[in-house]
Amino acid sequence: MASHGGITLGRIGGIRIGLDYSWFIIFALIAFLLASAYLPLVAPGMTALAYWSSAVMVALLFFASVLFHELSHAFIARRAGIPVNNIVLFIFGGMAQMEDEPGSPWDEFKMAIAGPLASVLIAVVFFGVALAAAVAENRLLLASFNYLWFINLVLAVFNMLPGFPLDGGRVFRAGLWKLTGSLRRATWIAALTGQGFGWLLIALGVGSLVYPPLRAFASIWFALIGWFLVSAARNSYQQTVLKETLARVPVADVMNPEVTAVPPALSVQRLVTDYFLRESASSFPVEHDGAIIGMVAVEDVRALPREEWERRVVADIMRPLAEERVLHPEDDAWDAASRMAKHNADSVFVTADGRMAGIVTRATIARWLQTHATWAPGPA
Numbered sequence: 001m002a003s004h005g006g007i008t009l010g011r012i013g014g015i016r017i018g019l020d021y022s023w024f025i026i027f028a029l030i031a032f033l034l035a036s037a038y039l040p041l042v043a044p045g046m047t048a049l050a051y052w053s054s055a056v057m058v059a060l061l062f063f064a065s066v067l068f069h070e071l072s073h074a075f076i077a078r079r080a081g082i083p084v085n086n087i088v089l090f091i092f093g094g095m096a097q098m099e100d101e102p103g104s105p106w107d108e109f110k111m112a113i114a115g116p117l118a119s120v121l122i123a124v125v126f127f128g129v130a131l132a133a134a135v136a137e138n139r140l141l142l143a144s145f146n147y148l149w150f151i152n153l154v155l156a157v158f159n160m161l162p163g164f165p166l167d168g169g170r171v172f173r174a175g176l177w178k179l180t181g182s183l184r185r186a187t188w189i190a191a192l193t194g195q196g197f198g199w200l201l202i203a204l205g206v207g208s209l210v211y212p213p214l215r216a217f218a219s220i221w222f223a224l225i226g227w228f229l230v231s232a233a234r235n236s237y238q239q240t241v242l243k244e245t246l247a248r249v250p251v252a253d254v255m256n257p258e259v260t261a262v263p264p265a266l267s268v269q270r271l272v273t274d275y276f277l278r279e280s281a282s283s284f285p286v287e288h289d290g291a292i293i294g295m296v297a298v299e300d301v302r303a304l305p306r307e308e309w310e311r312r313v314v315a316d317i318m319r320p321l322a323e324e325r326v327l328h329p330e331d332d333a334w335d336a337a338s339r340m341a342k343h344n345a346d347s348v349f350v351t352a353d354g355r356m357a358g359i360v361t362r363a364t365i366a367r368w369l370q371t372h373a374t375w376a377p378g379p380a
């Protein structure tokens with residue numbers, strides 16, 4: 001969703017923490033509103049510098065709060081065996097990108113509830129700081145932390161609304177899943193509810209423009225969030241259907257049996273001109289006497305100084321075929337798709353008895369889906 005573009009801040013426990021560019025809008029908005037309106041109103045008589053430094057501190061702590069919320073989702077997800085490689089903060093909050101669906105309703109419930117609970121916990125801590133500031137009669141600190149505990153509580157409550165894929169919608173889906181025994185059916189109902197909820201927010205937001213009395217409790221902001229929820233609910237449902245569909249298909253059905261492999265004695269120069277420049281692949285398997293002995297990727301070529309391309313051969317720069325890039329014909333197509341997503345690879349190889357049987361790329365999966373899958377809009 002909001003994973004394209006943006007900045008990588010760093011990694012926590014192997015999880016990439018990213019900032020989408022849209023996040024700066026919300027950061028600036030919070031800092032500006034606090035420094036120019038809220039803080040001067042509730043703690044009058046301070047310098048502009050005092051207001052602005054408090055406002056920036058609040059915006060940063062708000063950011064840390066959202067991150068903590070997402071990290072708690074990620075932590076519980078990992079304990080349930082679902083890898084999370086990426087957390088992205090963007091204009092509407094944060095998103096921990098899970099590489100797979102939860103295995104059971106109970107896992108989903110724990111994962112979903114972890115975030116709002118974390119937000120409540122932070123709200124309690126910030127409330128404590130606000131109390132201390134009240135005792136110390138520091139009005140600026142009190143105002144700042146009042147804002148912080150309140151906004152974390154809002155975050156917890158908003159996320160518990162039953163609009164899938166919000167946390168509350170996930171809790172709802174976990175309940176439906178437990179009741180119906182079907183993840184797909186549960187997702188379908190939860191996604192419909194999520195879309196309905198999104199449309200309601202859109203109506204309120206747009207309504208507040210047309211009918212001013214509505215402005216007391218809604219703004220155009222609602223419409224933006226609603227629109228985001230509608231598309232997120234749709235995408236999540238499609239993701240679930242995709243998983244269910246591909247999990248039933250053997251990888252042999254989606255692979256291309258014609259794999260371009262390179263011989264180990266090929267010069268690096270020829271590898272570049274005859275293979276990398278001609279085909280869109282970013283790696284090739286290396287084949288010798290019909291057996292796969294390794295692979296060579298664009299990075300391996302880049303690591304070699306250009307003047308050596310002519311006299312060095314593929315065998316000098318190739319690497320062993322990574323375990324996670326190899327599947328067997330009886331593995332399923334979802335396994336192939338999720339491995340590509342997880343390792344950010346553009347292909348996985350299918351081998352049978354040490355011989356190359358085929359290659360799976362996003363394109364081969366897409367082609368299979370176009371010709372085979374029935375995208376029935378209802379539950380199945």
Ligand SMILES: [Zn+2]
Pocket residue numbers: 069070073115116159167
């Ligand atoms: Zn959450």
